[in-house]
Amino acid sequence: MKEMICINCPLGCMLTVDDSDLSNIKVSGNTCPRGVTYAVNEITSPKRMVTGSVKVTGGNQAMLCVKTCEAIPKGLIFDCLEVMNGVTVQAPVAIGDVVISDVCGCGVDIIATKNIPKV
Amino acid sequence: MTNRNLVIIGGGPAGLAAAKAAYDCGERDIIILEREPELGGILNQCIHNGFGLHTFKEELTGPEYAARYIEQVEQRGIEYRLNATVIDINKDKQVTYVSEKDGLVTIQAKAVILACGCRERPRGAINIAGMRGAGVFSAGTAQKLVNIQGYLPGKEVVILGSGDIGLIMARRMTFEGAKVKAVVELMPYSSGLNRNIVQCLNDFDIPLYFSHTVTQIQGKDRVTGVVVAQVNDKLQPIKETEQLIPCDTLLLSVGLLPENELAKNAEVQLSTTTGGAVVDENLMTSVEGIFQCGNVLHVHDLVDFVSAESENAGKCAVEYIRGGQICKDKLTINCTNGVRYCVPTVLNKDEVYASQSFKMRVANVFKKVELAVFADGVKVYGKKRPVVAPGEMENITLSADIMKVLKNAQSVEITLIKGDAK
Numbered sequence: 001m002k003e004m005i006c007i008n009c010p011l012g013c014m015l016t017v018d019d020s021d022l023s024n025i026k027v028s029g030n031t032c033p034r035g036v037t038y039a040v041n042e043i044t045s046p047k048r049m050v051t052g053s054v055k056v057t058g059g060n061q062a063m064l065c066v067k068t069c070e071a072i073p074k075g076l077i078f079d080c081l082e083v084m085n086g087v088t089v090q091a092p093v094a095i096g097d098v099v100i101s102d103v104c105g106c107g108v109d110i111i112a113t114k115n116i117p118k119v
Numbered sequence: 120m121t122n123r124n125l126v127i128i129g130g131g132p133a134g135l136a137a138a139k140a141a142y143d144c145g146e147r148d149i150i151i152l153e154r155e156p157e158l159g160g161i162l163n164q165c166i167h168n169g170f171g172l173h174t175f176k177e178e179l180t181g182p183e184y185a186a187r188y189i190e191q192v193e194q195r196g197i198e199y200r201l202n203a204t205v206i207d208i209n210k211d212k213q214v215t216y217v218s219e220k221d222g223l224v225t226i227q228a229k230a231v232i233l234a235c236g237c238r239e240r241p242r243g244a245i246n247i248a249g250m251r252g253a254g255v256f257s258a259g260t261a262q263k264l265v266n267i268q269g270y271l272p273g274k275e276v277v278i279l280g281s282g283d284i285g286l287i288m289a290r291r292m293t294f295e296g297a298k299v300k301a302v303v304e305l306m307p308y309s310s311g312l313n314r315n316i317v318q319c320l321n322d323f324d325i326p327l328y329f330s331h332t333v334t335q336i337q338g339k340d341r342v343t344g345v346v347v348a349q350v351n352d353k354l355q356p357i358k359e360t361e362q363l364i365p366c367d368t369l370l371l372s373v374g375l376l377p378e379n380e381l382a383k384n385a386e387v388q389l390s391t392t393t394g395g396a397v398v399d400e401n402l403m404t405s406v407e408g409i410f411q412c413g414n415v416l417h418v419h420d421l422v423d424f425v426s427a428e429s430e431n432a433g434k435c436a437v438e439y440i441r442g443g444q445i446c447k448d449k450l451t452i453n454c455t456n457g458v459r460y461c462v463p464t465v466l467n468k469d470e471v472y473a474s475q476s477f478k479m480r481v482a483n484v485f486k487k488v489e490l491a492v493f494a495d496g497v498k499v500y501g502k503k504r505p506v507v508a509p510g511e512m513e514n515i516t517l518s519a520d521i522m523k524v525l526k527n528a529q530s531v532e533i534t535l536i537k538g539d540a541k
Binding site: 004005006007008009012014048049050051052053055060061062063065067074077081095113114115 | 156163166167168169172178179180182183186265266267268269294295312313314316317318322
């Protein structure tokens with residue numbers, strides 16, 4: 001049995017997870033179905049959303065904020081940040097624009113989370 | 120002097136939602152005054168995700184959440200001024216701002232919504248002894264430096280305070296290559312969300328010391344270390360437990376205070392508990408036609424709740440502009456036995472009986488309690504809660520029938536019933 005806090009939303013449900021049988025993980029304490037998915041993933045392959053920023057030129061801002069369009073394996077967080085650190089994009093940029101595609105080969109794109117017009 | 124029906128001060132989440140709602144109630148003569156070069160307020164620097172689950176049913180980053188509201192304001196053609204700092208408001212609702220573009224301008228408003236947010240408690244407010252080297256920042260300042268300007272303010276970091284901004288910045292600084300050596304929390308619990316302790320500290324093995332504080336800052340030109348000590352149950356540092364943590368940066372995440380200098384100029388009555396205005400159920404302050412919403416009124420946990428409150432303020436301001444009834448007879452709600460405050464703070468003793476929600480905070484962590492409302496000593500409402508904590512705003516909604524009882528009572532009390540019934 002394991003206890004964990006669901007990080008899907010600000011509620012932060014305290015989950016009790018029975019992982020004695022990895023093919024049949026039992027979860028209780030969740031308020032919504034996302035809690036079950038979170039607990040199972042956390043036991044089998046934990047994932048996190050990554051938010052950060054990349055340099056941008058040609059706009060009215062120094063930095064463009066970005067996010068992974070879905071959660072990536074926890075072990076890839078710092079590799080992903082390393083890739084972001086080497087990227088400079090050119091304004092204009094719109095929310096949802098792909099800034100880095102298939103980051104670290106994990107199949108997830110990094111997308112812009114701010115509109116930066118060209119100046 | 121120009122004339123405007125509605126002047127909204129602040130173009131952050133509160134101001135944007137208020138403007139949108141006012142427009143949707145039919146008001147067209149609106150202007151938003153924003154001191155920053157863009158709309159969006161503090162959301163612009165909150166680049167992490169977790170915003171909007173209530174409002175948009177999806178998880179957005181701060182700038183994405185802001186963009187949704189900015190878009191709605193733009194679509195409606197609501198006027199706004201950027202780089203425009205309001206320097207004065209008086210009780211006659213004359214608003215004076217300065218901007219490079221417009222110079223010094225005074226607007227005579229029919230109604231004003233103060234949506235100017237809050238600011239961080241600084242080092243001076245908590246009296247940390249020690250030297251005055253560079254490297255002490257409020258967490259929000261560090262957030263702006265990293266996320267907006269692209270500067271890393273330090274490499275070896277201690278964070279005082281485990282509120283959400285402190286936790287978020289622990290992860291953010293780690294992401295940018297800094298080493299966060301400890302998060303130090305005075306209280307025996309965190310005022311931040313559990314999810315943030317998990318994903319911002321535990322994920323990166325950052326230690327969190329409860330019942331500890333920073334007793335000294337060392338370093339003449341630049342911070343070289345901070346002395347951390349355990350505190351006793353009176354929150355006083357225990358000398359023998361002092362230890363030096365070498366670091367070059369101290370971030371302070373020690374609370375937020377509504378920014379109410381303008382409200383004071385307008386002679387708005389402020390609450391000594393929240394630092395925000397005393398408002399009635401229409402979010403009107405003690406000065407007729409001046410309204411407050413968002414973090415300038417009381418500090419919220421979630422921006423979604425700021426948006427909802429502010430839309431209500433926008434609606435109420437329009438009703439006022441159209442000549443809605445003003446009730447002079449007000450009843451102050453007493454908050455007792457662990458309830459620190461509630462919003463609204465006063466009730467109009469009019470004959471408007473509509474369902475009404477109350478937001479409140481408690482003073483401590485309490486388990487198995489009942490949030491109860493009494494009218495003239497008689498319990499009219501109760502809500503059982505397994506646990507309440509200062510970091511989590513509580514919300515109750517009273518029916519029109521209960522509101523009728525409250526508005527006709529001589530005294531109204533919101534309280535916590537702990538254990539056995541009162």
